[in-house]
Amino acid sequence: MNYKRKALAVALSLVGSVGYAQLAHADDSGDNSLQRVDVIGSHIKRLKSEKATEVTTIKVSDLAKQGLNTVEQVVNALASNQSNIGANSSVGLSTGGAAFANLRGLGQQYTLVLLDGRRVPYHPFDGTAADLNAIPLSAIERVDVLPDGAAAIYGSDAIGGVINFITKKTSEGLSIGGDFMTPQRSGGNEKNLNGSYGYGNLSKDGFNVYATASYHKTDPIMASQRDFASAITPAMKASSNSYPANYTIDGGNSLIGPSGYPNCGAATAKGGTCKMYPGTMVGIQPETEQWSGLAKGTLRIGDNHELSVTYNITRNKNTTISAPAPTGLEVFLPSGTQGIVTADGSASISPFLRTMPLGNRVTEAVNVQQKLQLNLEGQLGGWDYRTGLGYSQSYATEELVSGYTGDKEVANAYLNNQISLVSGLATDPNVWSQIGVKGHLDDGKYTVASADFSLSKEVLQLPAGPLAVAFGGETRHDTLEHNFNYPISKDAIGPGMNQSLNTKGNRSVSALFAEADVPIVKHLDGKVAVRYDHYNDVGNSISPQVSLRYELSPQVLLRTSASTGFRAPSLYDMYQPNQSQLTGNFYADPFSCPSLSSSCPSLQRYLKVGGNTKLQPEKSSSLSVGIVIEPIKSITASADLWWVMVKHQISTMSEATLFDGNHNSLLFYDPNNGGNLTAISTTQNMGNSSSAGLDVDFRWTLPKTSVGNFTVELAGTYLAKNMYQIEENGAYYSNLGQYVATQNEPTFRWQHNLTLNWNRGAWSGLLSQNYKSGYTDQNSGAAFAATNHMVKPYSTWNMSGSYEVNKQLTLTAGVRNLFDQLPPWSNQQYLFQGNYDARFADQVGRAYFMKFNYKM
Template identity: 75%
Template structure:
């Protein structure tokens, strides 16, 4: 299939383009010259440079000491992830990590593996877990920050990230790296190996397999002074050891009889308090094993058959402070001689003798994909069938007890109400609670096909078209171990109920690249999706690309999009969960003054099968200039509007007098807010993506290059309820939402190479923002901008052995202070900063 044809100037305008990257095929492939490019179903010649998108080689990021897919995605300037491994501390996330392009939310970023979907994480159900992707098998990452529903369907509102596996591997390669922080805790080690046999060009086949092992040690709060410090803004807990108790429904707390000694706890207003944030593991322990096997067979000159299987198992152990009991354990009046009248006695004990709560989450994701692609009668075709599964479990390892166990210990006088101390120290080991908590599974079975071809000669060039379709069946199950979930203190899963759901999706799509006049090209695409549970949707996309001169290019794009309610949105398990912050009771203290007792409350969450899809519209305009062959710069302005967003009322909004109708008491007398999933208000975001690349003239001292990629957000507004007030989280931490967005983010990279030597110096920068709470003096606190640098040097010996040594967080920039109280970690925001500090790494790779 060696043929010639006129170069096709393709019309493809992508918002947020960071670099103009050429699509390319495997070097060993001498015949199949045309390749798939993210954002289009039309195959193109590899020398056409048909699309503008961000393409990142994994090997380049590995030289900066990045060893996980989560770290790789967080290195993208257009990404603003807010859920990662650190979020598992005190929360049932299963250790998952998600991408979040432009800060719109992880549910609006579609993650693909070799251009196809992977199963969502069952504990979130709205996005794919980045930990499920085997980094050692990935060649490059393609990022399309654009509304791409006309190409990929649901969820591609904020953009698409495609992880591309290696097409073929030959020979044996062994490698590994080790990272050790300057401070204790947080060591990382990584081992990987691959073996491949056969050449597609010479033998007509290739088979290879890769395996990877990665381990990250935990970091405890007491190993970092900034995390364990007790400051005036550090959130105290009335659950202490020895314990307090209340006899009037929680409005007044009575300290232990030993007050004011408090046995190491802090005396405050006649009772004891503790600071649980100083007892947690601020970074969990993670262990990941992944493998991928791939076989590719050339059939004749024009066809390729490939089979790929990958599996990743991630184990996350997170440590939270010892269990709090206030509000869960309720004792009858007269217990241990204490008269509470008609009110129950509420112990406020923290189970220090049991130690920290250790929760183990294990997520296993696997996928089997069979593909066939090639050329028939002049048409490029691509078809495949695949099965993807994500299975997650949670186990209580240690540090937990149950409502029944602790209640009986009080009633049997094994634990004193007035001191919180056990009369027999062995009682703690007897009332400890361990075992299986819950598990979930998300499966996706799908098949797809597409055809593309240049079909007609227009005056300005060849008209190319593509069309195809796909079908997919998804299922979600989430099961709870009721004897434990209904009894265990701490997980916040009281009254949880099993859930399951499924859906079938069918789609048809078409696409055309149209040369309009010389140097002006257009693209139109449309996709029809049918959901058996939420109906139909049609979404078009129109874009233009104008090459004014060889040095100046303009591009624009307009599209509509949608996001169908996920199975998790519809079938979220009904369960009571603890809030992240402390709140007053609006039913008994509607003034919400500072004198109101503020404690963690409960929310009853659950899905909604009557949700309707979200609708979106996207618009962009950009330009690329190349004044010289060594300098390229681009700027892309974009706007995204989303209607009928799916979500739940933020806890800070729910526990206010305005929503008193959604507050009630459960059977234990706990205040519970109803926070079921619903269609809410709209959101509107806008910004500009900037990119600058300069390759300096060659010198006797080596080759130098500079790259800058940044995203500036000009607008990030949202409504909580339909037709309600608009709020903004741009550069601020609003009370109605538990996360800020950054006005400016960038990555700056300096490259140098000379023969076998090379070096990389890179910076990651986030602008500051207004903090969640006021300072104690009533003034506004501002979280400072945050910048970290990585430095590495590499040497390649005889194209076989590569050694890399470097420093991550070169200048030891510790997290800026934040008074946020949403996370279990305190004094900083663990979602956006590096709590490890300066760390040294060594990486080796040997190819036999």
């Protein structure tokens, strides 16, 4: 078979499959029988290589030169990504330290993450997406990104796009590498060590086995180590939970300060009570530690078959530090406690204590992800085939390390007169050693067992070229379970799990797909694909896709693609544990006080959330139209307009919506429960969302000079529209370029990554910029009611230089955040970190790094 024709057939086979061509490069044997090409394709280098949909390919070695050391950092550097949940989000929240991709700002649940073309199991604590921190960067060779609807190709839920992390096919010899990064300010050091060893040449010996292992650690950063994070500003939330404690009686909204006010000790006197600023006590960056390993063996069988088995495991530990525990919404004392009698003798007394003597709350979350994959591929009877069996598991746990107490323990301390309601201080110095709570909090597991196959062949010669077809199938079984350790989870103050219930669920999914690449006329190619998915719990879907590629001239290429998608509610959407959670922001009681009144005390409240087994699937439509130009050989540029509509979007009401008294949110209230939500706000179908934007890409290879060779690359995404409903048939809202309470986050109108590369002989250098546009701030609370504060655009530069000492040793040194750009000031009140938004900015500041890699 002619190689070009065969390559096309193989590509079609693998595009139609959930699998990905791991054999991305021909081996060095000169035998074309097992040559493979990339399924998604490469970054734009030559016009003729362009597909009908845009694709970005990134080499991990290039990203390492920017000082990026984790998969989360790599994904956040993508211009098309707008991640809003990462390691920093775990401070004060039970995310397990997970980080998620979010292409085009559509939502993490719409980005499909693959490892060597197959699904990565979801994180069990938020089972709507794969945890990026469970993917070992040291084992990855490159990253392919398809920011377009790919439901007909990869799965009906690949609505927002696909990110495929690709490991090496083979490796020979010994390789050792490492790096160290130290910030200009204290805290936040990073270190990494990795090594690999491989034996056997696939073309000469007929086999190859290799293994790789790595260790990575990031030190924590406390708010006290960064002036911008510890400054007392109007955006820093003041808490009524203090030490010494305030208290309320009769369930009223008026706080009573301890005797001796305004002498509040370590707290601050404010408004007749004692106040504290918990945001100044937190760790703004958690400590993370990752161990990973991957082993792979490949055996060539005859001339046309390859059998491979791969096992990988990653253990990621995330340790967060939060302010001492608040008790104001969990401890209720009977009337008459320590001589304080309520008006009617029946209402309770609530002490607003912050357990400062116990120290900060320290939580440790560990996620262990592992996968075993067996593949067989080659040619049989004139057909290219690929098949595989896999089993993967993500197991996460949370441990309370120190600083925690329980509502029963605190209540007993007051009832036993060990803590005074009047002074707010401990009368018994031994009380704190008696009321500490620590130990296992909860754990969860997500598993995926899968099998897939694909076949492809050129079946007909048309006037404009060969017609190639592919078809195949996939089946998988997913399970999710989340268990809580009673009585710790019911008693501990802070995690918000005192009413959480164990949960589990499972589903089976099977799919059939077909695809054809049709050369219509000269220079015009078409592709049609269709996928049928069957879910045993929510029904069936058919997802078609049509795309066209027209080479208008050797310098101009036009392309377009249209598709539909179907996203079944995830197991987490359906079986999320019913639990009571503490809000991130402070809210007034909507029953007893108008929420906009500045005289109403705003406190952290409790709300209840849970899954919903009656959810309906989401349906989507997407369209893209693009152009690629190559005016001269050294310049390639592209622009792609895209639009995505999702119907019956699955989500939950944000806390701000639940506490605003509108959108039927008062149905979740009990007016006798102190402003807390008592009914469960379940996951629900909340209406539609509509997004549109423009992706641009530019590459210029400058003429060679005596001082070296230069290339310039720019990748950017402009969002023109991002609208959504928070209830079926309701009003549309938008968080485009603005922070809105209904989403607790903004989306950025413009993001780009700009890179200047240089090389001369053994020397090379890189200068890169990551840019995010500004947005209108949250402006929450009376202090900001009359303002329209803008969060400034945020830009960081990275610079490095590398030297190849010889064929074995390469050294790299550089600076991350070269100009020491600190996070722009923000009013956001959602995160535990104050004065800035830790989801979108770098709290490390300028940092210096060194890397080495040695190959034998």
